[in-house]
Amino acid sequence: MNLESSGASLARRRASPSRWRGRLLLAACIAAALIVAANLPAVKLLLPAELWRKVPPVVSLHPLVAVKMKTLKAEAAAKGIRIAITDGFRSETEQDALYRKGRSAPGAIVTNAKGGQSYHNYGLAIDFAIRAKNGDVLWDMAYDGNRNGKSDWMEVVGIAKRLGFAWGGDWESFPDYPHLQMDFGLSIPELQRGHRPPEDLRLAEERAQQAGGKA
Structure with missing residues (x-):
């Protein structure tokens, strides 16, 4: 040994x-x-926001999105176009019900996003349509109600983009033509972790501009 x-x-x-x-x-x-x-901000986005602050539930449109929506309607009206806002904030329960359409519920598939996977669930998106002179709500992208030789729909999209909205019609995989959103540079996973754009309008404008918008 x-x-x-x-x-x-x-x-x-x-x-x-x-x-x-x-x-x-x-x-x-x-x-x-x-x-x-x-x-570090970039690292914080990878962590749940609840680690350092309380995250209240979202129950309405973000203040800046609401302001831009009103501006969109006003600028479109100045061109002789009436807009119908068909959707704004949407709860996760409502999102799940919409997701079931065309799957486990009757109807056609209208979304690939489950509850918590849509910018609507965080008050950062709206859906629009065109309201005809007789009051009918139209999703006709070729409709020219103001008779200026241009699609009313695309005129609205042009105004929306100038205001800082991104248009769902630009999506390649699943285009959503009525959809307009302002993400403030936040992805869905980041929003799911509790990160939110600032509520203050001035700070939100700055955040939107940093994210590439023209708010």
Whole structure:
């Protein structure tokens, strides 16, 4: 049986505290780095917002989206186009019911988004249609009610884009022609983690501009 020499055993015991101090120092450095990283905006978006603040439920359109919606209607009216807002904020329960259409419920498929997967669920999207002179609501993209030789629908889309909305008709995989949204640079996964655009109109305008809009 090989017995460790008393000198080697003593050296190992003396070195052991030094190794533990090194490990503790490394762990402290890693913890400090994580704390610093967690305070970086880009890293924070990967974490649930509930970690540092309470996230109230969304129950209506974002204030800036509501203002831009009113401006859209007013500017369209100035061109002789009446807009019908057919949808705005939509609860997750309502979204799930819409998702079931054409699947487990009668009707055609109208969305690929389940509850919590639509910008409507966070008050950041609206749907529109054109209201004819007789009051009928139209989804006819070729309709020219103001008789200026242009599609009323696309005139509205042009105004909306100038105001900072993104148009669902530009989507390649599942175009949604009545859909307009302002995402403020936030993805659906980030919104699901509780991140929200600022409520203050001035700060929201700045955020929208940083995200690439023209709000």
